[in-house]
Amino acid sequence: MRAGLHFWNFTVPGAPHTLADLAVDTVRTAEEGGFDQLTVMDHWFQMEAMGEASEPMLEAFTTLGFLAGHTSRIRLGPLVSGVTYRHPGILAKTATTLDVLSRGRSMLGMGAAWYEREHAAMGVAYPPLSERFERLEEAVQIVLQMWGTDEGPYAGHHYGLAETLNRPQPVSQPHPPILIGGKGPRKTLRIGAQYAQIVNFTTSDVDEVAHLMDVLRRHCDALGTDFDAIEKQVMAGRRDPFGDDFLPDMQRLRALGIDLAVLNVRKPDPRGWTERLATEVLPHLTEV
Template sequence: MQAGLHFWNYSVPGAPEALPSILAETARVAEDGGFTQFTVMDHWFQMERVAPATEPMLEAFTTLGFLAAHTSRMRIGPLVVGVTYRYPGLLAKTVTTLDVLSSGRAMLGIGAAWYDREHHALGVPYPPIGERFERLEEALQIALQMWSDDDGPYAGTHYQLEETLNSPRSIQRPHPPIMIGGKGERKTLRLAAQYAQIVNLTTNDPDEVAHLLDVLRRHCETVGTDYDAIEKTVIGSALDPFADTFLPHMERLAALGITQVALGARPADTVGQVERVAAEVLPRLAEL
């Protein structure tokens, strides 16, 4: 099993002035230590369920562009974009740009969005959940068309594009991988089965993961896609990788087909924690 690093808390000592150096050094240490992916949140306010909304939060793609310049091997991307925050054609162009400037390391992580406070605060429309999922599917279709040889129009219910011109093309072919994050059984996992190359389950409970993977498999059978071709990952940013229970927990997930866990880092010492995880945990994780 591999590990990704999910950098979700920007309340580091000395922020905001210290953020560039801490982000760059954390990414360097993570890459050198064997982490295979570096992700950031796509939020405008910190999530109230983990910290006050007034805590520091950086815009995702500006941050990822900065990280692209300080890394050379890790996959980078948002975990995950809220579909409501950007027009889909512009989002596909943004991810393409990140892929080109990172020499083919970008991914598009995307979901239906949920944080109503930041929508209302910043004047972003927040349609009902059903419409958000409709927009999510159209956004996926638009991205795939822009990453194809078809630069013609797209006509959907919510988005109409006269051209899907996208030059230059992405470095990765046929396109940067699409990650769909969440655990909704009826819509999220159906979209993952139909469009995604990566699924990120927002749980790491083995019993729940087993159930969700069964749901994903059934959706793949229904839409005619290859379940085994989808990379299965989980969020583990709240887990303690040094706890005695961590590796047995990961072993159960690996047996289910999970190939990557996204770990977090304490903001008080992100570099030190990542160094320790790389030295003490990743070699044992890789054996699973």
């Protein structure tokens, strides 16, 4: 099984002055240590389930562009970009820029958004959940059109673009992978089955993942898309990667068809934690 590193917490000693160097050191350690993917959150505030909302939070794409310049192999992307945060045309342009400047090492994680407090704080509209899912699907369609050969208009219920001109086009071929994150069986996984190249189930509970894999497969069968062509990921960052049950559970997940497990950095020393993961966990994980 392959591994990804999720850099979700920027509360480090000496921040903000130390943050740039520490982020570079952490990501280089991850790349040299064998991680295949580096993701950051796309939020304005820290998630209240993970810390205080007032804790430091860097803007996702600026951070990813900065880290792209200090790496050469690892895949980079947001996990995930909420549909309410940027107009889809701007999101496509931003994601394209990351792909070009990273020499084709990007992916685009997309989701329906959920953090109402930060929307209210920033004065950003927060539509009802059903509308956010409608907007998510239209946003995926817009991004794919801007990454294709059709430069004509896009007319949706929520978004209308007079042109979908997007130059330069991405370096990745046919385009950067779209990742859909979440585990909603009716909408999230259906959108993933229809449009995504990567699905992250946002859990690593073995029984739950087994159920979600079955749901995703049924959506693929109904839509006529290729279940086996979709990369499947789990979020394992809140687990103890040094615990006795971690590797056995990863083996069970791999047997279910999971391709990549996302692990989290930990404060106050994300570089040291990442080095320990690379030394003590990844050699065994890659054998799973």
